Amino acid sequence: MKEIQxxxxxxxxxxxxxxxxxxxxxxxxxxxxxxxxxxYEFDSKKVSNMxxxxxxxxxxxxxxxxxxxxxxxxxxxxxxxxx
Numbered sequence: 849m850k851e852i853q854x855x856x857x858x859x860x861x862x863x864x865x866x867x868x869x870x871x872x873x874x875x876x877x878x879x880x881x882x883x884x885x886x887x888y889e890f891d892s893k894k895v896s897n898m899x900x901x902x903x904x905x906x907x908x909x910x911x912x913x914x915x916x917x918x919x920x921x922x923x924x925x926x927x928x929x930x931x
Contacts, residue, residue: 875888886908
């Protein structure tokens with residue numbers, strides 16, 4: 849599975865090559881020290897017919913545009929959030 853790193857507070861697109869379409873893709877949101885804050889995985893079935901995925905990242909998560917939810921996601925939540 850191909851892994852791509854996206855910096856916090858950025859926007860752009862992830863382009864899918866043959867390897868990503870065949871094996872899936874993992875996208876990690878990383879902070880300024882390259883420490884993963886969140887991770888998203890898209891299996892090959894979801895990206896096989898796509899060429900790119902648009903995104904906008906903030907400090908804690910990535911918002912993906914289009915109708916493709918991640919197959920698996922891991923996001924850290926703040927300890928300051930009252931439930």
